[in-house]
Amino acid sequence: MHPLTIGKLAKQADLSVETLRYYERLGLIAPQQRSEAGYRLYEPGIVRRLRFIRRAQALGFSLGEIAELLALSGDPAASAGEVKALTQAKIADIEQRIRDLERMREALAGLAEHCPGHRATTVDCPILGALNGEDQ
Amino acid sequence: MHPLTIGKLAKQADLSVETLRYYERLGLIAPQQRSEAGYRLYEPGIVRRLRFIRRAQALGFSLGEIAELLALSGDPAASAGEVKALTQAKIADIEQRIRDLERMREALAGLAEHCPGHRATTVDCPILGALNGEDQ
DNA sequence: CTTGACCCTGTAGTCGACTACAGGGTCTAG
DNA sequence: CTAGACCCTGTAGTCGACTACAGGGTCAAG
Numbered sequence: 001m002h003p004l005t006i007g008k009l010a011k012q013a014d015l016s017v018e019t020l021r022y023y024e025r026l027g028l029i030a031p032q033q034r035s036e037a038g039y040r041l042y043e044p045g046i047v048r049r050l051r052f053i054r055r056a057q058a059l060g061f062s063l064g065e066i067a068e069l070l071a072l073s074g075d076p077a078a079s080a081g082e083v084k085a086l087t088q089a090k091i092a093d094i095e096q097r098i099r100d101l102e103r104m105r106e107a108l109a110g111l112a113e114h115c116p117g118h119r120a121t122t123v124d125c126p127i128l129g130a131l132n133g134e135d136q
Numbered sequence: 137m138h139p140l141t142i143g144k145l146a147k148q149a150d151l152s153v154e155t156l157r158y159y160e161r162l163g164l165i166a167p168q169q170r171s172e173a174g175y176r177l178y179e180p181g182i183v184r185r186l187r188f189i190r191r192a193q194a195l196g197f198s199l200g201e202i203a204e205l206l207a208l209s210g211d212p213a214a215s216a217g218e219v220k221a222l223t224q225a226k227i228a229d230i231e232q233r234i235r236d237l238e239r240m241r242e243a244l245a246g247l248a249e250h251c252p253g254h255r256a257t258t259v260d261c262p263i264l265g266a267l268n269g270e271d272q
Numbered sequence: 273c274t275t276g277a278c279c280c281t282g283t284a285g286t287c288g289a290c291t292a293c294a295g296g297g298t299c300t301a302g
Numbered sequence: 303c304t305a306g307a308c309c310c311t312g313t314a315g316t317c318g319a320c321t322a323c324a325g326g327g328t329c330a331a332g
Contacts, residue, residue, distance in 0.1 A: 005278080005279075006278095006279075007277090007278065007279075016320085016321075017278095017279085018320075018321060018322075019319085019320065019321085021280095021281095022319075022320065022321090026319095035279095035328095037279075037280085037327075037328055037329085038279080038280060038281095038327085038328090039278090039279055039280080039328080039329095040279085040280090048268065048269065051268075051269055052267045052268055052269070055266070055267045055269070056267050057319095058240075059240050059243055059244055059267075060237070060240045060244070062318075062319090063318075063319070064318090069264070069267065072258050072264070073258055073264045073267075073268070075258060076257055076258060076259050077257060078257060078258045079253075079254050079256070079257060079258070080251055080252060080253055080254070080255075080256040080257060080258055080260060080261035080263075080264075081253040081254035081255075082258075083251065083258060083261050083263050083264055084248055084251045084253045084261075084263065087244055087247060087248045087251070087263055088248055090244060091241055091244045091245060091248065094237050094240055094241045094244070095241060097237055098234055098237045098238065098241065101196075101230050101233055101234045101237070102234065104194075104195050104196045104230055105227055105230045105231060105234070107195055108195055108196070108223055108226060108227045108230070109227060111223060112220055112223045112224055112227065115216055115219065115220045115223070116216060117215075117216055117217040117220045118215050118216070118217035119216075120215070120216040121212055121213060121214060121215060121216060122208050122209055122211060122212060122214045122215070122216050122218075122219060123212050124216060125216035125219050125220075127216075127219050127220065127223055128205070128208070128209045128216075128219055130191070131188045131191050131192050131195075131205065131209070132184065132187075132188055132209070133184065133187055133188070133191070141308080141309075142308095142309075143307090143308065143309080152290085152291075153308095153309085154290075154291060154292075155289085155290065155291085157310095157311095158289075158290060158291090162289095171298095171309095173297075173298055173299085173309075173310085174297085174298090174309080174310060174311095175298080175299095175308090175309055175310080176309085176310090193289095198288075198289090199288075199289070200288090
């Protein structure tokens with residue numbers, strides 16, 4: 001388990017080499033050192049950091065937000081309150097998106113319900129009618 | 137209410153001139169004719185079509201899907217079934233996104249609940265702990 | 273000592289829905 | 303007749319998260 005080259009790390013983390021270099025550009029990861037030829041060399045612990053990134057992504061955090069979380073995570077003096085605040089902002093954001101989607105779903109379901117489907121032409125389609133602004 | 141130039145139409149529809157030209161590139165709208173100087177001239181009824189586009193967007197349809205809806209809408213021989221199918225596919229899509237967001241929200245809420253906030257440092261933050269893969 | 277797998281940098285493309293010019297031509301009010 | 307508001311085409315930039323080269327250099331196996 002000595003330093004990993006970027007290709008080995010990519011395989012371990014199930015990410016592409018390009019993605020790793022992209023994360024480096026964003027400041028999310030960095031190689032521990034470079035070889036004489038300029039090759040990136042990573043310590044094996046970086047795999048954990050990449051898992052952190054993936055988990056946070058799955059929870060809806062952007063890479064920019066993940067950079068903040070990683071910075072807080074690396075600072076033992078930082079307050080957990082900041083992490084909590086980021087988390088609660090993300091929850092609020094997600095809840096807003098859910099509400100928007102639910103409004104759409106209800107509107108669409110209401111329209112689909114009254115559409116006779118294959119028994120009618122588009123002329124009598126209430127969905128198109130609504131989009132055209134018929135009634136209200 | 138004679139032919140509208142693109143600037144007048146933009147004002148009526150509360151869209152930018154650039155957006156209108158963009159919609160034209162996508163095939164969503166077209167000027168009825170061109171003036172001698174090459175100016176786009178729209179019949180006033182185009183405003184309805186733009187409202188259709190905006191309503192469909194608010195319901196979650198992409199501009200590509202809206203192009204399909206408009207094509208169906210303009211073809212009186214087309215079946216309302218196709219419109220209904222597009223609508224139901226969109227409902228399914230939205231429901232999937234809601235489910236994904238709800239899973240995120242619940243995971244985040246569960247983490248936030250156990251975070252002591254400002255009373256602890258990031259070392260003891262269960263949110264960062266979870267992202268780092270502690271437990272499970 | 274060569275072949276092929278790896279690595280480097282830097283740039284550009286993808287998706288969707290715009291937005292912003294640059295470098296022209298046209299139209300209208302005073 | 304001219305200033306300024308309008309219009310044209312064509313190209314490029316924005317956001318986020320990648321993805322895909324091109325044109326090099328490096329390394330290990332046979």
